[in-house]
Amino acid sequence: MNLQEMIRPTVRNMPPSGIRKYFDLLNEMKDAISLGVGEPDFVTPWAIREAGIYSLERGHTHYSSNPGFIELRRQISRYVARKYNVEYDPKTEIIVTVGASEAIDIALRALAGPGDEVIIPEPSFVAYKGCTAFTGATPVIIELKEEDEFRLRPEQLEKALTERTKVVILPFPNNPTGAVMRADDQRKIVDVLKDRDVIIISDEIYAELTYSGKHVSFASYPEIRDKTILINGFSKAFAMTGWRIGYACGHPVLIEAMNKIHQYAIMCSPTTAQYAASEALSSCEDEVQAMVREYNRRRRVMVRGFREAGLSCFEPMGAFYVFPSIKSTGMTSDEFCEKLLMEEKVLTVPGTAFGACGEGYIRATYANSYENITEALRRIRRFVSRHRK
């Protein structure tokens, strides 16, 4: 038996990630500075870790109900109402998941299948296209542009919508570009979508990490509230990536459908993480704000650093990434990142890892210490001036 033949074609034919070679290069290298990480450098605040430890000491080591402890769902409901101005019933409209990742997966599996189209703005987080492909649905890519500051334009959305569109993914604040939506564009996008039979998956996991005023959730527009699945989680704002906990909110019919998949595939999100998340929501606002202030300071250093190195870099207002253009060097994204790593031991991610339209850009994370950031920027400046055309 040929084992390869046994793998479903959609899985077998999924190309291996273009970044694998960087892992191999890294393994042979000491003291490289990585700006390639997609998670906070902060360790989870102690109060949260302590709550997790305490739950273990008390022996809370069993399953929770499938959608998560009701008390945690009540807290999430209050948190989302307070922060993003949209109300969800904790009993029927919230599901606690294994990270936002699981929420993205089960939302897509509940909604999309062969023959359906899923609109995905790119550059964006790689899971949208991957998970869509596994459902058998067709990803329809919208290419976001630097001249639009990588925001989604209503005209672009209008053009991409067809009879077969089932799902529209709205990935803002965005990984990898750091783009956030502006209220005027958001309003127009709501107008485009409100009378269509499509479901919106709004991945707002970076909502707390915005630097230009308060985040406005797509779910807070009443006209589309019932057709929107709002996804958020604890990984980024609370520095809890390894705990694997997130959540989705939406109309009871949508959440019930997601819960059907979740109950068989996952059972429930880790209990320890649920207790920890509960503590996060009840006592960590100040620490989150302190982390946000720190990210914001590094963000300014990073943008300035790339510009001083001679690369054009639009000012990102969300997440913890910058997405400078490397077109002026004449190199492709991949060449740039590989050479930068080999010659200067600084790791960044080629924009193409987030979609073909990421060509000409690289992603650099400022979730790193100030010392590492300044040293990396020094090396990048040296590198760019050596290779300038």
Next chain:
Amino acid sequence: MIIKTYKGVFIVSSKMEEILEILEKNARAGVEEIALMLDMSVEEVEAAIKKLEEDKVIVGYNTLINWDNSSKETVTALIELRVTPQRGQGFDKIAERIYRYPQVKACYLMSGSFDLTVIIEGKNMKEVALFVAEKLAPLEGVISTSTHFVLKKYKDDGVIFEENGKDDREALRL
């Protein structure tokens, strides 16, 4: 939004607080660095720091040293003092007579069962004990002293001394 001024330069109080947040963690942060981090001009940062110094908000730029890791021998003791307040001066006068000694690293007026906490550093236990016996205990107004030697410092001024601080994240993650 409260605005503070220094010689005609206007600074928002939230920026002042962020300057303090940066300097509290790193007294060596330079004005250019801070200006870049906070999207301010160098002149504004200089003015802000001047103002904070003049208002005695910033009272010093110390280096936090873990003497245990140096070759110099030091011991630290925490002394609880009960004292009689003086008419018209409360505790301030007696506190001053104590905190003026260079051996005294910190001195606090306390609520509760004693009055002053005095932190003393010395070369060894004997030196500290002698200081307490010869200088503090005999002071007029001091009723009693109780000396506690520090055996190990885990954390000082918000800094954990034995933090490994290693970055154990995967170097690459989309």
